[in-house]
Amino acid sequence: MKIIITNTSRLPIYEQIASQIRNQIINGELVGGYQLPSIRALAKELQVSVITTKRAYEELEHDGFIHTVAGKGTYVSNQNMTLIREHKVKDLEKKIIQLLQLAEDLGLTYKDVRDMMDSLAEEE
Numbered sequence: 001m002k003i004i005i006t007n008t009s010r011l012p013i014y015e016q017i018a019s020q021i022r023n024q025i026i027n028g029e030l031v032g033g034y035q036l037p038s039i040r041a042l043a044k045e046l047q048v049s050v051i052t053t054k055r056a057y058e059e060l061e062h063d064g065f066i067h068t069v070a071g072k073g074t075y076v077s078n079q080n081m082t083l084i085r086e087h088k089v090k091d092l093e094k095k096i097i098q099l100l101q102l103a104e105d106l107g108l109t110y111k112d113v114r115d116m117m118d119s120l121a122e123e124e
Contacts, residue, residue, distance in 0.1 A: 001030060005046055013048055017056035025065050025076055026087050032078030036066060039074075041052070 005013055024030045036057075042051040046079065055098045057074060060066045064083065068074045103113045 003042075003046060007047065014052045014055040014059070017046070017048075017053060018059045019054070021060055022063070022087075023067055026084055027090075030076045032076050034076040036074045036076065044088075 001021070001024065002084050003017055005016055009016060011019070021030070021036070023102065030036075036042070039053045039057060040050055046053070057066065057068070061068060065077055066074055082111045085105075100110070103110075
């Protein structure tokens with residue numbers, strides 16, 4: 001598991017941690033049953049507060065990405081593919097919004113963008 005904390009990011013550190021773990025789960029880098037480092041071990045490794053890692057884990061657990069077994073540890077949940085797909089679709093929607101905003105900034109119409117996408121899809 002690789003997590004990179006950026007002090008220049010606008011996101012709070014706990015959100016950076018949660019987001020990176022969430023993305024690794026969604027992308028299949030962390031699979032169901034994988035044991036995550038303890039809150040204290042991760043805090044030490046990342047050189048952040050235990051409270052920060054605890055909050056990241058709580059957010060992930062609330063969203064169903066991980067679960068904690070008392071006395072044993074914290075594990076990646078055995079996600080169903082529907083939930084993972086839902087998160088990927090949500091990410092795609094964000095990227096489409098960014099694309100449409102960029103197109104608007106360039107003075108391109110929706111039809112221009114659709115024509116470009118159709119042309120690119122035919123090449124594949």
